[in-house]
Amino acid sequence: MRVAVLHAPKDVRFEDRPAPAITQPTDAVIRIAATCVCGSDLWPYRGVSPIDKPTPMGHEYCGVVEEVGSAVRSVKRGQFVIGSFFASDNTCRNCKAGYQTSCQHRELVGGAQSGRLRVPLADGTLVATPDIPPDDLIPSLLTLSDVMGTGWFAADAASVKPGKTVAVVGDGAVGLLGVLSAKQMGAGRIIAMSRHETRQKLAREFGATDIVTERGDDGIARIQELTDGVGADSVLECVGTQESMMQAIHSTRPGGSIGYVGVPHDVTLKGDELFFAHVRLHGGPAPVRRYLPELLDLVWKRKINPGKVFDLTLPLDRVAEAYQAMDTRRAIKTLLQP
């Protein structure tokens, strides 16, 4: 079986590895219907995060259950399922509190850019669709594995409320789906920060009412200008750099909330700066498992169409091209078909 393996910066190879098999009674093995490249995959791809050894890539997946371990009860062979990037038991105290990505028994899922995948803690991790989905729903279902749930968590963590003003920092798939989430939660005004025309267009389609093209201090000044000098009620930080984090903090009104979901890279926050900004900060690895049933329902009833973030579809064996397209911003997000 072949899987995408990152050997070094910009060096993704689609190469043979042993086929996944049940190793624990709580495992499942699924045949992947669709997978994709994540914005977070670009950190090691670009050499920003270190690559210690050749690493099987991919953590977004949906597909059909082929085999389950002896202890698995809630999913069965033949079902179409969606999982997420952290496997979780969904029964521990952190899971019960809705923080499945801090599950006391969590396991990182990797190697989903392939045809088959072993998913640990299958009962806790996988959610089955009501039926085998039609093909045109698959892109949207795939987003529930990470980016849609992550955008939703950003909006939830930023306490988006009906009628309120929201700003979104970052125009990748997560930022764009943060816009969609804010719209779905009833935000009155949604300011998307983007300097790329195709992304601005999709942001507007998802519900953005204003576009800010400036970044850094200029971006902050523009948000302040649009909000009568106080800042937005809710800000979604969907990048993970020092600049984007500062942009988020200083675009938020005192007492307002920031939901940050961009994995921080070399970000440091000065205590006194944060203190006097008076903001609320919440984020981390998005517990997408918490939102999966609710979002699945919205997708299944065609109330949301997050799959629009995929503006390029390639066969899985062209995975190297998929990375390249996202790295050069030629594609927002690339869907891969095994």
Add this chain to the structure above:
Amino acid sequence: MRVAVLHAPKDVRFEDRPAPAITQPTDAVIRIAATCVCGSDLWPYRGVSPIDKPTPMGHEYCGVVEEVGSAVRSVKRGQFVIGSFFASDNTCRNCKAGYQTSCQHRELVGGAQSGRLRVPLADGTLVATPDIPPDDLIPSLLTLSDVMGTGWFAADAASVKPGKTVAVVGDGAVGLLGVLSAKQMGAGRIIAMSRHETRQKLAREFGATDIVTERGDDGIARIQELTDGVGADSVLECVGTQESMMQAIHSTRPGGSIGYVGVPHDVTLKGDELFFAHVRLHGGPAPVRRYLPELLDLVWKRKINPGKVFDLTLPLDRVAEAYQAMDTRRAIKTLLQP
């Protein structure tokens, strides 16, 4: 008129300054009934914060209105009033949102360690008591000027809820009143972190159910042990050092909340550490004005007795001794009588 002036580290002098007078139509001048030394006054006293020039000290006060400017409507001569360390108009958007310490027209109040004080924005800042208070209520009323409201904000920002587990980092007046606040909000278990016997005793009196004497990593381990390895639901950070902040972050469960009110001194937070801790963070200069009416009611009806944090009372002209007593931890908090 004499006022406490800080000239250099450990050099507080009680010296003559011009008596305060109305300078703006929105000002009031009050005759101070009681004032005190704040934990935050110790930062410059200890030389941790720079002292640029001789600085009149004190920002906690209550007393009787002597004179009001021509535009003042809501308080009048002869009323007993309480104010807070930031004067605020209580009408701007930030004030309306409950963040009076980020008032768009805020002014820092200083020089309250004296017999009389000019208070800017009197209508927004001062709250009158129902009547002239009996002497024994004055210490508790004085705490509403800062420390009681700050402890309350810490508990509120940390989302303390009935039945939940709360940990309090810091055993100064604010930390102790954070314990009282958590108790008042219905917390089920309150863990106070303190290694000083008199403070532990007062913490228990205010509602602490557990005392943790360890600090740093040992303190974190102890909190984790007391909370089945997940951390507390709410943590109040009432110190403002790197150690106390890290202690708070790693003592909180994923999805739990930290209310931080200790003014941060040389604190830096690593983005990825905060991200994976999965906590909620809110804090800043406490908008004590928001809570003043509610807390005044509780004090007036003798439902809470925050004045117990004053374990030393001195005449104002012995203000230098008051600083010394707090610096050496001989006193939790010193009340000064003009």
